[in-house]
Amino acid sequence: MSRKFSDFMKELEAETRRQGPKAVAEAEAFKAHFKLAAELILLRKKRGLTQRQLSAKSGVQQAEISRIEGGRANPTLETISVLARSLGGELKLTAAASGRRKAAPRTAARQARR
Secondary structure (H helix, E strand, O other): OOOOHHHHHHHHHHHHHHHOHHHHHHHHHHHHHHHHHHHHHHHHHHOOOOHHHHHHHHOOOHHHHHHHHOOOOOOOHHHHHHHHHHOOOOOOOOOOOOOOOOOOOOOHHHHHHO
């Protein structure tokens, strides 16, 4: 039986929601952690740098860069900032694309209950 990865992810997200807000928060943190690692790898490769070269340029040990890129480290904001600057990038906080459902419009009955 073949299953699409997207179907698996939908099932995983549904299970996480069933487990409650704490599980959802942990899953979101996990996702953000790996997104950051992927963006670091992409920018480093786009600049044509190896981990060793980035280490020399940034002062961050190559082993730490490897752990960050592999999702096995919890780097400080300072470390991420140093790496970003060394790659000609910047740290930026942006609004997330809204993937959540919009609240259903209030009906007269729902409004009366309030």
